[in-house]
Every structure is written in structure tokens, then in C-alpha cells.
Amino acid sequence: MLIRDYDPSDEMGWVRCRTLAFLETAYFDNVLNQKEHYENPAIELIAEIDGQVVGLIDIEYERVERSVCSRGKGLGGMIWHIAVHPDFSRQGIGRQLVDSAVDRAKVIGLNRFEAWTRDDLWVKNWYEKQNFTIVDSYYHIYFEGAEMNQRIHSGIPKLHLVNAFAHYVGEDIDQFKTKNKRIHQCVCYEKKL
Numbered sequence: 001m002l003i004r005d006y007d008p009s010d011e012m013g014w015v016r017c018r019t020l021a022f023l024e025t026a027y028f029d030n031v032l033n034q035k036e037h038y039e040n041p042a043i044e045l046i047a048e049i050d051g052q053v054v055g056l057i058d059i060e061y062e063r064v065e066r067s068v069c070s071r072g073k074g075l076g077g078m079i080w081h082i083a084v085h086p087d088f089s090r091q092g093i094g095r096q097l098v099d100s101a102v103d104r105a106k107v108i109g110l111n112r113f114e115a116w117t118r119d120d121l122w123v124k125n126w127y128e129k130q131n132f133t134i135v136d137s138y139y140h141i142y143f144e145g146a147e148m149n150q151r152i153h154s155g156i157p158k159l160h161l162v163n164a165f166a167h168y169v170g171e172d173i174d175q176f177k178t179k180n181k182r183i184h185q186c187v188c189y190e191k192k193l
């Protein structure tokens with residue numbers, strides 16, 4: 001297994017790897033059909049086996065404090081994507097991608113990584129094994145079909161919302177739990193370097 005910098009020719013392998021990895025998570029429908037690019041510089045690594053992309057990590061990082069991360073002092077990096085192809089899971093690829101990114105981040109002068117993930121217990125366990133700790137959370141709520149009812153309006157005449165995806169940052173999440181089937185806690189992890 002080789003960990004190396006992302007090359008534009010990896011794009012389809014990157015998309016496939018990420019899609020397959022996310023199918024097993026609460027982000028199953030968060031499909032991208034091209035690789036994300038960033039305003040700021042980024043650590044973009046690929047894990048490759050026999051020419052196949054089997055893992056990836058994208059970390060956009062700051063040259064100006066708080067220009068990318070949501071919190072903290074000094075220069076940090078935001079993990080926008082970390083994924084390992086499910087056929088190659090639990091072989092240490094995710095851990096090695098983070099370790100390689102940490103080595104690069106230290107050379108650049110970053111002091112922390114930030115990452116947001118949903119409430120998949122096994123993914124949270126993985127972050128905690130890599131010495132990430134929870135520093136914040138809020139909720140992602142989906143409104144679909146009858147869940148829309150009278151509660152969600154577009155506010156624009158003749159424009160009818162069919163489905164909605166919302167961020168809830170309040171304390172009373174229980175008010176949604178009887179009506180909405182799909183509610184995720186979105187958790188912010190931080191790892192000090």
C-alpha cells in the first residue's frame with residue numbers, strides 16, 4: 001500500500017472510493033460526482049494498492065487563523081473527506097492516512113485537525129482511536145413527505161417545498177423525534193498535533 005499525493009488523474013478512483021465508503025454510513029446519500037477543490041491550500045492524499053484508490057484524505061488548511069476551522073487558536077486543518085474503500089477496511093489504511101497527514105501538517109506548522117461526522121458509532125470509535133476528541137455537536141434533520149406538513153414553508157408564493165434538510169442548533173431536539181424519521185447528531189472532533 002502506497003500513500004501519496006493526489007493527482008488529477010485519480011479523480012474517478014477518488015469519487016468511487018468515497019461513494020462506496022460512505023454507502024455504509026449516515027452520509028450514504030451524500031454522493032459527489034467529482035472531487036472537491038478548495039479555496040485554501042490542502043493536504044490531499046491517496047492510498048493506492050495495485051493502481052486502485054483504496055483510501056483518501058482531504059484537509060484544507062489555514063494560512064490565516066480561523067479562515068477554515070470553526071474554532072481554536074493558531075493554524076488548523078479541516079478534514080473535509082476521509083474514506084477507505086470498504087473492501088480494504090480495518091487494515092490500518094485510515095490510520096496511516098491520518099498519520100501521513102499529521103506528518104505533513106507539522107511541517108506546514110498546523111496545530112490541530114478538525115473533522116465533522118454524523119452519529120455512526122463505529123466511525124466515532126475510529127476517530128477516538130486516532131486521538132480525536134468531541135468538542136461540539138448539533139443536529140441534521142430531514143423532512144420528507146408527510147413530515148413537511150404545515151410546518152415548513154418556502155415563504156415564496158406558489159413555491160412548494162417537497163423535502164427539506166435543516167441544521168438544528170437548539171436544545172429541544174425531542175420536539176422532532178416523534179415526527180421525523182431521519183435525525184443525525186453531527187459531531188465536531190478535534191485532534192491536537
Ligand SMILES: CC(C)(COP(=O)(O)OP(=O)(O)OC[C@H]1O[C@@H](n2cnc3c(N)ncnc32)[C@H](O)[C@@H]1OP(=O)(O)O)[C@@H](O)C(=O)NCCC(=O)NCCS
Nearest residue numbers: 021025082083084089090091092093094095117122123126
Ligand atoms: C472510518 C474509516 C476512514 C476507517 O478506515 P479503516 O482503514 O477501515 O480503519 P483503520 O484500519 O484505520 O481502523 C480500524 C478501526 O476502525 C473501526 N472500524 C473500521 N471499519 C469498521 C467497521 N466496518 N465496523 C466496525 N468498526 C470499524 C474499528 O474501530 C477498527 O478497529 P478494529 O478492527 O480493531 O475493531 C473508514 O471505515 C471509512 O471510510 N468510513 C466511511 C467514511 C466515513 O465515515 N468517513 C468519516 C466521516 S466524514
